[in-house]
Amino acid sequence: xxxxxxxNESPLSQIKRENPFGVPEAYFDTFSERWNSRIQAExxxxxxxxxxxxxxxxxxxxxxxxxxxxxxxxxxxxxxPQIWNNYLAKHPGNTVQTAANDDNxxxxxxxYQVFSSSDDxxxxxxLNEVDNSMAADSLTSQQIEDYIxxxxxxxxxxxxxxx
Amino acid sequence: MDIDESxxxxxxxxxxxxxxxxxxLVKSYQERLYWHVRKIVVNHDDxxxxxxxxxxxxxxxxxxxxxxxxxxxxxxxxxxxxxLSFINERKRKSHHLLDEGSEFLLSTLEADEYFExxxxxxxxxxxxxxxxxKQRLVFNMKYFxxxxxxxxxxxxxxxxxxxxxxxxxxxxxxxxxxxxx
Numbered sequence: 140x141x142x143x144x145x146x147n148e149s150p151l152s153q154i155k156r157e158n159p160f161g162v163p164e165a166y167f168d169t170f171s172e173r174w175n176s177r178i179q180a181e182x183x184x185x186x187x188x189x190x191x192x193x194x195x196x197x198x199x200x201x202x203x204x205x206x207x208x209x210x211x212x213x214x215x216x217x218x219x220p221q222i223w224n225n226y227l228a229k230h231p232g233n234t235v236q237t238a239a240n241d242d243n244x245x246x247x248x249x250x251y252q253v254f255s256s257s258d259d260x261x262x263x264x265x266l267n268e269v270d271n272s273m274a275a276d277s278l279t280s281q282q283i284e285d286y287i288x289x290x291x292x293x294x295x296x297x298x299x300x301x302x
Numbered sequence: 303m304d305i306d307e308s309x310x311x312x313x314x315x316x317x318x319x320x321x322x323x324x325x326x327l328v329k330s331y332q333e334r335l336y337w338h339v340r341k342i343v344v345n346h347d348d349x350x351x352x353x354x355x356x357x358x359x360x361x362x363x364x365x366x367x368x369x370x371x372x373x374x375x376x377x378x379x380x381x382x383x384x385x386l387s388f389i390n391e392r393k394r395k396s397h398h399l400l401d402e403g404s405e406f407l408l409s410t411l412e413a414d415e416y417f418e419x420x421x422x423x424x425x426x427x428x429x430x431x432x433x434x435x436k437q438r439l440v441f442n443m444k445y446f447x448x449x450x451x452x453x454x455x456x457x458x459x460x461x462x463x464x465x466x467x468x469x470x471x472x473x474x475x476x477x478x479x480x481x482x483x
Contacts (some may be wrong), residue, residue, distance in 0.1 A: 150481055151445075153422065154422045160337075160346075160414070160417060160418065166332055170328070174354055177354055302441045
């Protein structure tokens with residue numbers, strides 16, 4: 140009451156006490172629809188972002204592995220054979236024979252198998268079994284020669300000799 | 303639209319019925335909240351942006367609404383905070399942070415194509431814009447919306463005594479402005 144009385148006596152009382160602002164036509168009728176469109180637009184990126192958040196670390200990890208692989212593989216693939224070849228050119232004795240389809244290699248392998256069982260130590264051991272009374276270190280060249288002639292064919296002897 | 307507030311709150315918390323309940327909430331409160339925000343930010347387009355943000359905030363947090371206060375109070379509080387944040391941000395961007403007279407709001411008012419009042423009403427609005435934000439808020443809520451002090455106290459989270467004092471100071475400043483301009 141007192142407040143109203145104060146207003147009536149004040150300059151405020153001479154001004155219409157009503158809202159002087161307006162809005163565009165049908166603003167309140169369409170606000171709800173516009174707001175619905177906005178909420179749909181707001182929620183769409185959230186779903187997409189959720190998937191992104193799940194896959195981002197996985198994709199990042201895969202990309203890191205790919206990068207590390209690329210950084211290691213490319214230099215090794217391109218430069219290591221060259222370095223290895225240069226090394227082999229300087230140190231030819233270190234060549235590793237790996238050509239399994241090479242005829243020479245097969246031949247060498249067969250010769251090795253034939254004579255691997257007939258190295259000097261085995262010959263001496265066999266001779267010792269034949270004649271226990273004879274000491275291995277007392278064998279003469281003639282005795283060894285006789286043993287070889289008796290136990291191996293000419294072909295085997297020639298092949299071994301060539302080797 | 304006649305709605306029971308407690309029914310509306312329980313429907314808003316139910317995910318299956320939330321969309322429909324929210325539609326009712328928007329329809330019920332859009333106009334009151336619009337005018338509350340409009341008196342703070344002045345411009346229609348800015349008010350529209352702020353109001354959409356208010357409802358967006360309500361949509362995102364309605365699940366956690368604890369009903370410590372009424373839905374009406376909660377909505378008004380969110381709208382007030384959003385509107386004040388908006389004008390503070392505008393002031394910061396236009397380097398008017400220390401300018402309590404809100405020069406940019408005055409120019410917005412003068413350029414407002416939806417202002418439908420007469421010259422005296424324009425003068426009153428200019429006088430209101432000379433007030434500090436809190437006094438402006440209190441004056442608008444009391445003078446135009448004829449809100450009760452205890453309702454205002456709940457929304458603005460302050461005492462009735464402080465609000466009465468703010469309103470009294472606001473009226474005095476406005477009267478002085480009108481007399482001298």
